[in-house]
Amino acid sequence: MIKCPYCREDFNDVKNSRSTYNGSQVWRRRLCRKCGKTFTTYEKVRPDFLFVIKKSGRKERYSRENIYSGIYRAALDWKDKEKIVNKIVDIVESKILDLGEKEVKTSEISDIVLKVLKHSNIKTFVRFLTYNKQPQGEEEFTKLFRKY
Ligand SMILES: [Zn+2]
Structure with a gap:
């Protein structure tokens, strides 16, 4: 339930809405039923409807915690880590969400994580790459390093 920021009323009507950031956020203009003021909300669309296909072929419901803990484990020396x-x-x-799929492979997810990490923290990227892709030797490592 979204409360009015002026009077804390629970009920409001959506006057206008649109998607932003390739559909991963929804912008809504709301009108409070009690005080009549309008306010804007940004709601994040969570990929909770997604299924993840594991390496073994097993399907699991998408879990933000799995991604979080994978990155958390690799992010050893960050301040303000959480x-x-x-x-x-x-x-x-x-x-x-930009992929627009209902099912994603774990390898697709780790590819996305690696691309994002490479642009934010190179040490964490290297650790995540090592844990997840387990490169055998320097050559394979270099190949993977360049891939992302
Ligand atoms: Zn109000």
Whole structure:
């Protein structure tokens, strides 16, 4: 329930809405039923409807926590770790939504995570790459490094 920021009333009517950021956010103009003031909300669309296909072929419901903990584990030396990891997961989620699919492979998700990490923290990127892709030797590592 979205409360009016002026009078805390629960009931309001949506006057106008549109998607932003490739559909990962919805902007809504609302009119309070009690005080008649208008206010704007931005609602994040969560990919909760998604299914993730694991390497084994098993299907699982999408879990933000899985992505979060994977990045968290690789982000050893960050300050304000929870906040930054959450922000990165937000970016990853909006990119997953941009795929426009109902099912995504875990490898697709880790590819997205790697692309985002490479642009934000190179050490964390390297650790995440090592955990997830387990490159055998320097050559394979270099190939993977260049891929993202
Ligand atoms: Zn109000």
